Amino acid sequence: MKTQRIRNLSFIEHSGRKIPKVPAQLHLSDWIGTAKVRCGIGRMNYAVDPGLYAVGDPDGDSPVFVSANYKLSFDALRKELGGLDGWILVLDTKGVNVWCSAGKGTFGTDEIVNRVGIVGLETIVNHRRLILPQLGAVGVAAHKVKSGCGFSVVYGPIRACDIVAFMQAGMKATDQMRQVRFSFYDRLVLLPVEFVAGAKYVLFAMALFFIMSGISARGYSSGLALHDGVRSMFNLFAAYAGGAGIGPLFLPWLPGRSFSFKGLMAGLLVGSVLALLGLVGSGAEKVAWLFLVAAIASFVTMNFTGASTYTSLSGVKKEMRVAVPLQIAAAALGLGLWIIGRFV
Amino acid sequence: MKGQEYLRNVVTLELDSDKCVGCGLCVIVCPHRVFEMGQDTAVIVDQDACMECGACGLNCPAEAIDTKSGVGCAYAVLKGKLTGGEADSCCCDESDSDCC
Numbered sequence: 001m002k003t004q005r006i007r008n009l010s011f012i013e014h015s016g017r018k019i020p021k022v023p024a025q026l027h028l029s030d031w032i033g034t035a036k037v038r039c040g041i042g043r044m045n046y047a048v049d050p051g052l053y054a055v056g057d058p059d060g061d062s063p064v065f066v067s068a069n070y071k072l073s074f075d076a077l078r079k080e081l082g083g084l085d086g087w088i089l090v091l092d093t094k095g096v097n098v099w100c101s102a103g104k105g106t107f108g109t110d111e112i113v114n115r116v117g118i119v120g121l122e123t124i125v126n127h128r129r130l131i132l133p134q135l136g137a138v139g140v141a142a143h144k145v146k147s148g149c150g151f152s153v154v155y156g157p158i159r160a161c162d163i164v165a166f167m168q169a170g171m172k173a174t175d176q177m178r179q180v181r182f183s184f185y186d187r188l189v190l191l192p193v194e195f196v197a198g199a200k201y202v203l204f205a206m207a208l209f210f211i212m213s214g215i216s217a218r219g220y221s222s223g224l225a226l227h228d229g230v231r232s233m234f235n236l237f238a239a240y241a242g243g244a245g246i247g248p249l250f251l252p253w254l255p256g257r258s259f260s261f262k263g264l265m266a267g268l269l270v271g272s273v274l275a276l277l278g279l280v281g282s283g284a285e286k287v288a289w290l291f292l293v294a295a296i297a298s299f300v301t302m303n304f305t306g307a308s309t310y311t312s313l314s315g316v317k318k319e320m321r322v323a324v325p326l327q328i329a330a331a332a333l334g335l336g337l338w339i340i341g342r343f344v
Numbered sequence: 345m346k347g348q349e350y351l352r353n354v355v356t357l358e359l360d361s362d363k364c365v366g367c368g369l370c371v372i373v374c375p376h377r378v379f380e381m382g383q384d385t386a387v388i389v390d391q392d393a394c395m396e397c398g399a400c401g402l403n404c405p406a407e408a409i410d411t412k413s414g415v416g417c418a419y420a421v422l423k424g425k426l427t428g429g430e431a432d433s434c435c436c437d438e439s440d441s442d443c444c
Contacts, residue, residue: 102399103397134373134375135375135399137372137373137402137403138397138402139402140402140403141402141403142403143403143405155372158375173372175377178372178374178375179376179377180375180376182348251348252347252348253347257349257350257352258351259418302418303417305416305417305418305419306417306419306420308416309395310349310350310376310393310395310416311350311395311416311417312351312394312395312416313396313412313414313416313417313421314355314412315354315355315416316416316418316421318354319351319418320422324422
C-alpha cells in the first residue's frame with residue numbers, strides 16, 4: 001500500500017536513534033486529504049507508514065499512544081496531542097481505522113507485540129505501558145499483550161479529543177469518554193461515502209428505467225422515454241436519497257427499532273412528497289412507485305447498520321429475516337405494476 | 345443513547361459470574377456501558393445495548409464472558425449469504441465513525 005507523506009516531519013535524537021517527529025498541527029493538505037476521504041475519494045489508500053513517531057519533546061518517561069495507520073485516525077490523535085510530549089506507536093492496520101481494523105483483528109494483540117519488537121520500544125522508554133484507544137479492545141487482549149511483550153495495556157478514551165483530559169486526570173476516563181456516540185454530525189459526515197457506495201447500482205437502475213419508459217402498447221417511442229423516463233429517474237433517485245440520506249440523518253426520530261422499518265418510513269415520506277408533486281403518474285403506476293420507493297429506501301437504510309455504532313450482528317440477522325423477503329416482494333410487485341402501467 | 349436502542353432480546357452476551365474475578369476490564373472496554381461493577385463481580389446492567397463487538401470477552405482474563413461476536417452490518421450478511429461465506433466485517437471499511 002502506498003503511504004501518504006506527512007508534512008513538516010522532522011527528526012529527534014533519542015537513545016542514539018533518529019526518530020521521526022510529527023507536528024501536532026495539521027497542515028492544510030491534511031485537511032484537504034480528510035475532506036477527500038470523507039467524500040469517498042482515495043479512501044482505501046490513505047495510510048501512513050507504521051512505526052514509532054514523536055510528538056512534542058518526549059523522553060524515556062513519556063507516554064506511548066498506540067494508533068492505526070489510517071491517516072484519519074493518526075491525524076485525529078496527533079492533532080489532539082498538542083502540548084503533550086509523547087510517543088505514537090503506529091500499527092500496520094492496512095490503512096483501516098481503529099475500530100474497524102480491531103474488528104478484523106489487524107489492530108490486534110499480535111500486531112502490537114510484533115510492532116513493539118520491531119521499533120525496539122523497550123530501548124526507547126523506561127516504563128512498560130501502552131495507551132490504546134478504547135475501541136482497539138475489540139481486537140486486543142490486554143493480558144496477552146502483557147505476556148507477549150511485557151507492556152501493560154491502559155485503555156484510553158474512545159475519542160482522541162478526550163486524550164488530554166484523560167491524561168490530566170491521571171489516566172482516568174469518565175463514563176462519557178467510554179461511551180460511543182452516533183450524533184447527527186457523526187452520521188452527517190458518513191453520508192457522502194454512503195451515497196457514493198451505492199451510486200453505481202442506482203445509476204444503473206435509473207438508466208434501465210429511462211430506456212424502459214419508452215415502452216407502451218403502441219410500441220417503442222423515444223419521445224415517451226424522454227417524457228416519462230426523466231420522471232422515473234428522478235423518483236428512483238429520490239427513493240435512494242430517502243434511504244441513504246433521510247434514513248441515516250433522522251435515525252433516532254424515525255419510528256421503530258429496526259433500520260429496515262425506519263427506512264420504510266423514510267420511503268413512505270418520500271413517496272408521499274412525490275405523489276403530492278404529481279410525479280408518480282396514475283393508476284397502476286402510482287401504486288407501483290409506492291412499492292418501489294418503499295422497498296428501495298427500506299433496503300438502503302438497512303445497509304446503514306454497518307456504519308452505525310450500535311447494531312449487533314444477531315439483531316441485524318433477525319431484522320433481515322423479516323425485511324429482505326418483504327423488500328424483494330415489494331420491489332417485484334412494484335416493477336410488475338410499473339410494467340403493466342406502461343400498457344394500460 | 346436516546347432513540348438509538350436496537351432490537352430487544354436478541355443479543356448473545358453471557359456472563360458467568362462464578363468465573364468472574366472482578367478485574368473490571370469489561371466495564372472499561374464496553375463502548376455501550378453494558379456492565380457495571382457489583383459487589384465482587386461485574387454485572388450486566390443493559391443487555392440490550394450490547395452490539396456484540398466482543399471486546400469484553402477478548403479482554404476477560406478469566407474467560408467468564410461469552411458472545412457470538414461480529415459486526416452488525418446488513419451488507420456483510422448479504423454478501424456472506426450470496427458468496428456462501430460467513431458474515432464478515434467487510435463493509436466496515438465504509439465507516440469512519442470512530443474518529444472525532
